Amino acid sequence: MSKKLVTVSVNGKKEEKAVEPRTLLIHFLREELNLTGAHIGCETSHCGACTVDIDGRSVKSCTHLAVQCDGSEVLTVEGLANKGVLHAVQEGFYKEHGLQCGFCTPGMLMRAYRFLQENPSPTEDEIRHGMAGNLCRCTGYQNIVKAVQYAAKKLQEPVAA
Amino acid sequence: MIPPRFEYHAPKTVGEAVALLGQLGSDAKLLAGGHSLLPMMKLRFAQPEHLIDINRIPELKGIREEGGTVVIGAMTVENDLITSPILQAKVPLLCEAAKLIADPQVRNRGTIGGDIAHGDPGNDHPALSIVIDASFVLEGPNGRRTVAADGFFLGTYMTLLEENEVMCEIRVPAFAAGTGYAYEKLKRKTGDWATAGCAVVIRKSGDQVSHVRVALTNVAPAVVRVEAAEAALLGKPFNAANVQAAVEAAIAACDPAEDLRGDVEYKTAMAGEMVKRALNKAWSRCA
Numbered sequence: 505m506s507k508k509l510v511t512v513s514v515n516g517k518k519e520e521k522a523v524e525p526r527t528l529l530i531h532f533l534r535e536e537l538n539l540t541g542a543h544i545g546c547e548t549s550h551c552g553a554c555t556v557d558i559d560g561r562s563v564k565s566c567t568h569l570a571v572q573c574d575g576s577e578v579l580t581v582e583g584l585a586n587k588g589v590l591h592a593v594q595e596g597f598y599k600e601h602g603l604q605c606g607f608c609t610p611g612m613l614m615r616a617y618r619f620l621q622e623n624p625s626p627t628e629d630e631i632r633h634g635m636a637g638n639l640c641r642c643t644g645y646q647n648i649v650k651a652v653q654y655a656a657k658k659l660q661e662p663v664a665a
Numbered sequence: 666m667i668p669p670r671f672e673y674h675a676p677k678t679v680g681e682a683v684a685l686l687g688q689l690g691s692d693a694k695l696l697a698g699g700h701s702l703l704p705m706m707k708l709r710f711a712q713p714e715h716l717i718d719i720n721r722i723p724e725l726k727g728i729r730e731e732g733g734t735v736v737i738g739a740m741t742v743e744n745d746l747i748t749s750p751i752l753q754a755k756v757p758l759l760c761e762a763a764k765l766i767a768d769p770q771v772r773n774r775g776t777i778g779g780d781i782a783h784g785d786p787g788n789d790h791p792a793l794s795i796v797i798d799a800s801f802v803l804e805g806p807n808g809r810r811t812v813a814a815d816g817f818f819l820g821t822y823m824t825l826l827e828e829n830e831v832m833c834e835i836r837v838p839a840f841a842a843g844t845g846y847a848y849e850k851l852k853r854k855t856g857d858w859a860t861a862g863c864a865v866v867i868r869k870s871g872d873q874v875s876h877v878r879v880a881l882t883n884v885a886p887a888v889v890r891v892e893a894a895e896a897a898l899l900g901k902p903f904n905a906a907n908v909q910a911a912v913e914a915a916i917a918a919c920d921p922a923e924d925l926r927g928d929v930e931y932k933t934a935m936a937g938e939m940v941k942r943a944l945n946k947a948w949s950r951c952a
Contacts, residue, residue, distance in 0.1 A: 524670070525670075525671055527667075528668075547666045549704065549770075550856055552770060555770055561744075561773040563774060567703050568699065568703075568774065569703075571673055572718060615769070615770065619769070636769060636855040637771060637855070
């Protein structure tokens with residue numbers, strides 16, 4: 505079975521690799537690019553631990569072929585912080601204790617990052633529906649909601665000149 | 666879990682996809698959103714030698730109006746149904762129902778055409794397509810044909826779509842003013858298939874029902890349009906007795922399989938409840 509050449513931007517860096525067509529994006533990120541932030545959880549598109557951003561949309565990378573990303577821009581949790589400064593959603597999860605074991609956190613962060621662009625001032629109900637594709641087996645949902653609320657507020661603040 | 670090996674093809678036009686299907690025959694499968702096919706491949710329930718990825722065919726995406734008909738590209742994803750101003754104005758049932766399908770991430774990949782063409786009785790668009798009187802445009806080696814949603818679904822994973830055809834469009838008549846609609850779906854959790862679901866479209870003339878469609882999700886080997894339930898209401902006043910007659914007709918049409926969502930008796934009873942709720946909600950929206 506012939507390999508396919510994939511050219512993809514990951515966290516702003518251009519990557520070019522020959523991949524087997526059956527390579528899932530999550531394995532491409534973790535094993536080819538050594539980006540182990542996105543986690544392999546259920547492998548059946550339920551849990552959301554593998555969530556990344558592809559061309560401005562949240563996607564579960566366990567159910568997406570790497571070859572399908574040819575020409576795309578992918579953002580993973582490794583690309584969220586800017587020069588060592590945490591992104592607002594990361595700060596929110598830190599400040600509001602939005603994680604316990606931390607396994608679901610990379611997916612939670614990536615979904616929260618995109619969700620707050622889709623809906624910058626969400627209600628609590630909207631947060632719960634917007635984050636419904638991410639499961640936390642520690643069941644720390646109360647603080648995850650608070651973390652997203654924290655980030656929403658922070659992102660609304662005027663940026664210092 | 667990694668899918669078995671396959672050759673990957675990414676045609677740019679429907680014509681190229683149809684030609685590939687013709688060349689590769691039954692060793693090939695079309696890849697739409699992949700949220701049914703890739704999990705099935707991981708589990709070795711499906712082992713196609715070739716995947717024809719139709720995600721790079723622009724003509725299969727998007728929603729437009731042609732006179733009084735809304736035309737939805739088969740590769741339009743669920744989240745784009747939800748946010749479509751055309752659908753919100755002309756076929757709002759699809760926007761509301763798509764929110765009950767899967768979860769936000771999966772709705773960025775799952776397509777309306779994939780949901781329909783897969784022929785899974787647990788999928789939601791079969792029942793929705795039937796109640797909105799949709800028709801499907803299918804392209805094969807001999808050109809295009811259009812088939813009605815009602816009659817398209819033959820059984821579990823069996824539809825009128827031939828192996829050498831690509832589903833291109835879902836065509837839906839815009840709702841007439843005052844059309845009532847509802848989709849009631851009982852599910853255990855976000856992302857689950859329906860334990861039982863019911864789609865309804867209804868119109869009134871005075872206090873009488875002048876048009877009604879009732880279809881059920883996941884309570885039989887394929888989607889069920891319950892014509893006996895429609896007959897219990899059509900041309901009659903909408904009252905508790907007639908609704909109950911429709912519910913009983915729907916219950917009689919159920920043939921669910923027992924699974925972790927419930928046994929046959931429970932699923933059948935829940936189907937009746939979904940019919941009742943959907944009819945009452947749809948009627949309350951009628952003008």
